[in-house]
Amino acid sequence: xxxxxxxxxxxxxxxxxxxxxxxxxxxxxxxxxxxxxxxxxxxxxxxxxxxxxxxxxxxxxxxxxxxxxxxxxxxxxxxxxxxxxxxxxxxxxxxxxxxxxxxxxxxxxxxxxxxxxxxxxxxxxxxxxxxxxxxxxxxxxxxxxxxxxxxxxxxxxxxxxxxxxxxxxxxxxxxxxxxxxxxxxxxxxxxxxxxxxxxxxxxxxxxxxxxxxxxxxxxxxxxxxxxxxxxxxxxxxxxxxxxxxxxxxxxxxxxxxxxxxxxxxxxxxxxxxxxxxxxxxxxxxxxxxxxxxxxxxxxxxxxxxxxxxxxxxxxxxxxxxxxxxxxxxxxxxxxxxxxxxxxxxxxxx
Amino acid sequence: xxxxxxxxxxxxxxxxxxxxxxxxxxxxxxxxxxxxxxxxxxxxxxxxxxxxxxxxxxxxxxxxxxxxxxxxxxxxxxxxxxxxxxxxxxxxxxxxxxxxxxxxxxxxxxxxxxxxxxxxxxxxxxxxxxxxxxxxxxxxxxxxxxxxxxxxxxxxxxxxxxxxxxxxxxxxxxxxxxxxxxxxxxxxxxxxxxxxxxxxxxxxxxxxxxxxxxxxxxxxxxxxxxxxxxxxxxxxxxxxxxxxxxxxxxxxxxxxxxxxxxxxxxxxxxxxxxxxxxxxxxxxxxxxxxxx
Numbered sequence: 001x002x003x004x005x006x007x008x009x010x011x012x013x014x015x016x017x018x019x020x021x022x023x024x025x026x027x028x029x030x031x032x033x034x035x036x037x038x039x040x041x042x043x044x045x046x047x048x049x050x051x052x053x054x055x056x057x058x059x060x061x062x063x064x065x066x067x068x069x070x071x072x073x074x075x076x077x078x079x080x081x082x083x084x085x086x087x088x089x090x091x092x093x094x095x096x097x098x099x100x101x102x103x104x105x106x107x108x109x110x111x112x113x114x115x116x117x118x119x120x121x122x123x124x125x126x127x128x129x130x131x132x133x134x135x136x137x138x139x140x141x142x143x144x145x146x147x148x149x150x151x152x153x154x155x156x157x158x159x160x161x162x163x164x165x166x167x168x169x170x171x172x173x174x175x176x177x178x179x180x181x182x183x184x185x186x187x188x189x190x191x192x193x194x195x196x197x198x199x200x201x202x203x204x205x206x207x208x209x210x211x212x213x214x215x216x217x218x219x220x221x222x223x224x225x226x227x228x229x230x231x232x233x234x235x236x237x238x239x240x241x242x243x244x245x246x247x248x249x250x251x252x253x254x255x256x257x258x259x260x261x262x263x264x265x266x267x268x269x270x271x272x273x274x275x276x277x278x279x280x281x282x283x284x285x286x287x288x289x290x291x292x293x294x295x296x297x298x299x300x301x302x303x304x305x306x307x308x309x310x311x312x313x314x315x316x317x318x319x320x321x322x323x324x325x326x327x328x329x330x331x332x333x334x335x336x337x338x339x340x341x342x343x344x345x346x347x348x349x
Numbered sequence: 350x351x352x353x354x355x356x357x358x359x360x361x362x363x364x365x366x367x368x369x370x371x372x373x374x375x376x377x378x379x380x381x382x383x384x385x386x387x388x389x390x391x392x393x394x395x396x397x398x399x400x401x402x403x404x405x406x407x408x409x410x411x412x413x414x415x416x417x418x419x420x421x422x423x424x425x426x427x428x429x430x431x432x433x434x435x436x437x438x439x440x441x442x443x444x445x446x447x448x449x450x451x452x453x454x455x456x457x458x459x460x461x462x463x464x465x466x467x468x469x470x471x472x473x474x475x476x477x478x479x480x481x482x483x484x485x486x487x488x489x490x491x492x493x494x495x496x497x498x499x500x501x502x503x504x505x506x507x508x509x510x511x512x513x514x515x516x517x518x519x520x521x522x523x524x525x526x527x528x529x530x531x532x533x534x535x536x537x538x539x540x541x542x543x544x545x546x547x548x549x550x551x552x553x554x555x556x557x558x559x560x561x562x563x564x565x566x567x568x569x570x571x572x573x574x575x576x577x578x579x580x581x582x583x584x585x586x587x588x589x590x591x592x593x594x595x596x597x598x599x600x601x602x603x604x605x606x607x608x609x610x611x612x613x614x615x616x617x618x619x620x621x622x623x624x625x626x627x628x629x630x631x632x633x634x635x636x637x638x639x640x641x
Contacts, residue, residue, distance in 0.1 A: 052533035053504075168397075197396035198560065202604040202616055224534055227563075227606025231613075250610040268538035269608050270567035274586060277545065278567070280538035284503035 012083060013040035014185055014218050015064070015102075020077035022056075022063045025070075026289045033059045033072065033288055035242035041186065046212065046219040048233035048250070050226065050265075052285045055239040057222045061188045064220075065104050066094050081186070100130045103179035105172075107191035112175055113163040119147070119174050120159035126181045146177040149214075150207060169200035173207065180211060187211075188220045193228065205232055226269060230254060235321075238262050241286055241296035243312075248322035258324035261297045295325070303328055350423060351384040352554050353408070353522060358382070358417035360403050377403045378414070379578035379626075387521070390548065390555040392569030392586065394562060396601075399575040401558045405524045408556070409441055410434060421522070439469060442515035446527035448507035452499040458510050459495035465517045484513040487550075489543060505536035509543065516551070524556045529564070541568060562605050566590050574598050579626055584637040594639035597624060 020037045023030035034056045041047045051057040062068045064079055066086060079086040081101060086094065106112045114122060123146055124139035133139040140159065147155035150173040163171055172192065179187055193201035205228065211217055221232055229236055236253040238246045246259040257263045267279035283300040286292060292299055298308040307327050316329035327333055358381045366372040378400040385391040393401045406412040408419050410426060419426040426437055445451040452461055459481055466477045485492045488509040499507055508528060515523055529537040545568060547553060559565050565572055566586050573583040582595040593599045600619035607614055630638040
């Protein structure tokens, strides 16, 4: 589902993911956790990858960083970063990309920091690995500057503290400082605020927005929270069972969602009249190995019809830079689909 | 008479002294009082460490409170001895947050749901089997799956099993501690709908503990906001969301992301130094209490 640029730009996209497939060995067969996923991110842009557990959104992030661990492995596709295919690079060169070109921050700020080293030395390590500092004193000074850049109060004192001395929100700020230490062009944030309280979450999202503007960072934001998406993203890709099922600008996704799954996700957000029934999606998310044939969402879809369970729908262009993998968008089926219970009744247009 | 009345509840945890630390006391719940009417959904909200979960557990005496009274149907639960407490617990049940760790993985789900009936010596074997069947249908599960193990069910289904077990003894009060926060978004709505249906059908009273304020606004009649072990504001859900009084409540509400890309909310920040924990609640409007 690649975007056809509407206004031709001189600069190619920062990151182009083309037909990325990542498989996990399940018994005798390979199951695709990421299934021919394609998208692109331009410099300074935020793309939100939205999905529920098992949708493949985190595996996509790990695939881009080439950090997929066995029994998982990348089985196909290309990942072009500034025009170079990351999947073709030797590991040594990939190491220079990680941190300096693309950085990753995780959901769990406690487990991602080493408890036996000070905050400052963990930031300094990243700088030293990438040869960004001349001396230890230089590294310490840079670490203090970075802590200040992510709005850690009293950075001169905090730089010598250990992770357990910091609150969850401060730890997440330290991780972001490590991630931006070598000025990457792309930051991948995997559920960066899920483990945090609401007030802290709001502060971290604000920080990410500021850093984006200051450093012209591109952001791949992985989340299940549509509130976070609405506040942070420029474009949205919705994943379900390993595929991107819909992709559009954030405004389009919220105003004119076309895929029944996207519509269902938006409808399940509590709102409307208190005490009224929520619009739930029936059934549950399929697990790897039990992904249905055809459109994976078909068994839960209120609009499924004859082609859905047999053939995977292609990405139909449904608007400006808006694509949806759903047969309801196929003009060839349109005449057969007139009548009550038509799709679009969930959309808030 | 309210169904439940919590008066001046206190729970202190002793932190034992460590190598570099003197022993100290954590005031997890610090003089908390509220009442819940029969048939009501009462929300207890707050961030991590606010004491909301400990409060819920103290009411069921899963954690022994340090001081205070928990008056349920006119009797102080904290004065009950073992046998009496056990009988009282038939009427007060809990649903836990994590449907993965709260069900015994080695028991078939039929046995998990039946267990409370066995413990309380209710019914014959055949009666109990029939009751388990009925409970399974009640929570929207397939009775033909009764002989399966918990791992064969999805998160949402497991939460339904936890609910069937909690309802086995026909309780009137259910403490629901973050019952959907571990579930996928599309599944959360199913479980919330089920909780609302069951309340209507069985005339249940809920103490709903949560951090998701959108959800609390949707299902709760009244809400208490906890901050560092104290209730700092208590009101009907509509009053609380329309006119929050305490600076912490305002900060909390302003932090909820709005699922609309064209609406930006003005965030309000809270300087913790400005919150006086010792300020008592006062009635700022009929039925609306705030520690300001």
